Amino acid sequence: MNKALTAICIFLVILSGFLWVKVTNLENQVRDLQDPSLYETMTLMQSVVHKISYAVDNENVELLNFYIHELEEAAEELVEADLVYHDQPVGQLTETMLEPTIKDLEDAVESGDWDRVMDRNMVMIQACNNCHSSTGYPAIQVTEKGEVNPFNQDFSIQE
Known part of the structure; x- marks a missing residue:
């Protein structure tokens, strides 16, 4: 037994x-x-930043508020996941480098000062590129927008 x-x-x-x-x-x-896919999230963020630039050109507050919100959500996913990619603290960098520029853009939109909005948009785009450089990916350079609207979307204000 x-x-x-x-x-x-x-x-x-x-x-x-x-x-x-x-x-x-x-x-x-x-x-x-x-965990969010870094590639998928960054691709979404790049597309949203691109659309933000078209909305800025058209001074479309409604679209800007929508896309800024979408960008904030995508950034928050990276921050909350505390995402690390190839030993680079992407989540922390998103929190310190990108999120403040999104907030500044949001504040600029609320002010109605379109020169300030354009400036804050460019600062946000530069924050993306600075982060890419600091993590060893300087070849990834986000631009404001192309010469021709590639989106199947009208960015003008709808009455």
Whole structure:
């Protein structure tokens, strides 16, 4: 009876160790799935920044408020995930370098001073490029907008 009990205890210890490894692996996989994809998030952010520039050109406050909100949400995902990419603290850099410029742009839009809005938009774009440079990706340079609107969207104010 003692040998059977000992064998059962050994089996349960081995089984619990195996289950612990499985649970840990599943937890890691779930965490990885919950972290935002840096490429997808940055692509979204670049597109939104581009659209912001067209909305600025058209002095369209409604669109600006919408896209600034979308940009804030995308940035917040990186910050909340405390995302690290190739040993670079992308989440922390987003919080310190980009988020203040988004807030400044938002404040400029509220002021109604379109020269200030244009300036704050360029400062925000430069913050993106400064971050890319500081993380070893200087080849990624975000621009204000292209000569031709590539979006299937009218950025003028709708009456």
